[in-house]
Amino acid sequence: MKKFYKNPLVLLTLGLLVIGASTVGATRAAMISQSEADRVNFKTATFDVEITGDVDNGQIQFKEIDEDESIKIGKLYKENISVKNTSGGNYDEYIRVVVRKSWKSESEDGEYRKNLSLTPALIEIEVEPGWYINDDESTDEQTVYYRLTPVAQNEEVPFISGIRVNDKVIREVQHGGTSTTITNEYSYNGACMDISIQADAVQTNSGRDAISAAWGIKDSFAGIDVSTGNKSTVNFVIEDE
Amino acid sequence: MKTKWLYLVAAVALVISISAVKPALAYFTATRTVEGTTKALEIGDVPPELDEDVVEMTKMITITNNGHYPIFVRAMAISPDNWQVNFNPEDGWIQEGDYYYYTKPLAPEESTATQLKLDIVPKQVDQEYDVPDSFNVVIVQEATKVIYDDAGNPIPDDWANAISNSINVGR
Numbered sequence: 001m002k003k004f005y006k007n008p009l010v011l012l013t014l015g016l017l018v019i020g021a022s023t024v025g026a027t028r029a030a031m032i033s034q035s036e037a038d039r040v041n042f043k044t045a046t047f048d049v050e051i052t053g054d055v056d057n058g059q060i061q062f063k064e065i066d067e068d069e070s071i072k073i074g075k076l077y078k079e080n081i082s083v084k085n086t087s088g089g090n091y092d093e094y095i096r097v098v099v100r101k102s103w104k105s106e107s108e109d110g111e112y113r114k115n116l117s118l119t120p121a122l123i124e125i126e127v128e129p130g131w132y133i134n135d136d137e138s139t140d141e142q143t144v145y146y147r148l149t150p151v152a153q154n155e156e157v158p159f160i161s162g163i164r165v166n167d168k169v170i171r172e173v174q175h176g177g178t179s180t181t182i183t184n185e186y187s188y189n190g191a192c193m194d195i196s197i198q199a200d201a202v203q204t205n206s207g208r209d210a211i212s213a214a215w216g217i218k219d220s221f222a223g224i225d226v227s228t229g230n231k232s233t234v235n236f237v238i239e240d241e
Numbered sequence: 242m243k244t245k246w247l248y249l250v251a252a253v254a255l256v257i258s259i260s261a262v263k264p265a266l267a268y269f270t271a272t273r274t275v276e277g278t279t280k281a282l283e284i285g286d287v288p289p290e291l292d293e294d295v296v297e298m299t300k301m302i303t304i305t306n307n308g309h310y311p312i313f314v315r316a317m318a319i320s321p322d323n324w325q326v327n328f329n330p331e332d333g334w335i336q337e338g339d340y341y342y343y344t345k346p347l348a349p350e351e352s353t354a355t356q357l358k359l360d361i362v363p364k365q366v367d368q369e370y371d372v373p374d375s376f377n378v379v380i381v382q383e384a385t386k387v388i389y390d391d392a393g394n395p396i397p398d399d400w401a402n403a404i405s406n407s408i409n410v411g412r
Contacts, residue, residue: 047269047270047271048271048273049271049272049273050273051273051275055275058274058275058276059275059276059277060275060276060277061277062277062279062280065279065280066280069309069349070282070283070309070310070349071279071280071282071283072311072387072389072393073282073284073386073387073388073389074388074389074390074391074396075389075390075391075392075393076391076392076393081275087271091269093271104278105281112278162391163279164391165282167388169282169284170284170386170388183286184286186284186285186286188282188284189282189283189284189285190281190282190283190285191281191282192278192279192280192281192282193278193279194276194277194278194279195276195277195278195279196274196275196276196277197274197275197276198272198273198274199272199273199274200270200271200272201270201271201272202268202269202270203268203269203270206268209268210268210269213268214268214270
């Protein structure tokens, strides 16, 4: 008898029996009512910037230039380009614009390619007042314009008002030809102006850190006021400070 | 014993790698780019065309712009020693020094509205000379490209950049 009870298998079975018996108990239920939880959708608002004005489908339209048979040197052609804060939520943003200018001319294979021997400084862009050029980041080809105050939602800020070709293009002449005939070769003849405009926007919350992280500018920079041409140290107007 | 050591090292490595990862922060940014290319500049030289009629001793000259770009034109007459050229005033032409200037710019394909009239008369000289049967009066014509101001109005011509063309005509 004792041996029987000491058998581990028997002990296991007995133990299981005891546990099984104790789990069976009376069940009770309480009256509860519960309605189905409503789904709440969270969506972060969109943060966006757009370039408006004489622009169609990502291409800049040169309406006044197209009206003239040939581009008149020195004439200021009207060209209206603005930047707009098109954020979905109530987001203000700081905006900067990078303008890249170049000359394109036809190369041997018939394609229009950037011509590096022609200087983009002769393409003059008129910018509306209120923008500041960062001299350290700008070259003949690339100019960076900053807006120091935040742009509110749906606010449209005018940027470019006109384009002009400097009359130095007529002066750059090479004299060639034979001993009896002198011909003038104009380096800029047949060249097209190519302009690229890139607008960057950054949030105004923690503005100082955001500007420093996105654009690498800490506090202030050496800026040229486009309306006066004066160079001075300028600061961003930080909203929440 | 060796494996226990390995477990310890692995555990330490795991703990460090988990705690060393910092949460990432991003600022909202947005960017948009547009591009555009204008048409080509057409500033090549095309010498203007010089036409002339001769009626008795008067030359009547018309200049036509055959190029693609507006130009200002002027002309000069070179006559032999014993002859001189007199400017017969005509609307649109003025004389300044040796040159006769057309006051308005010529658009592409446009001709001067009025003709430049030059009378060729003998000079008063002391000695006698034989009048030749025929002689040449050379008309030299020059053009310069028009430069505009901001409003699109042509600014007065600058003759430092003249393009030359000349024509040899008989009496």
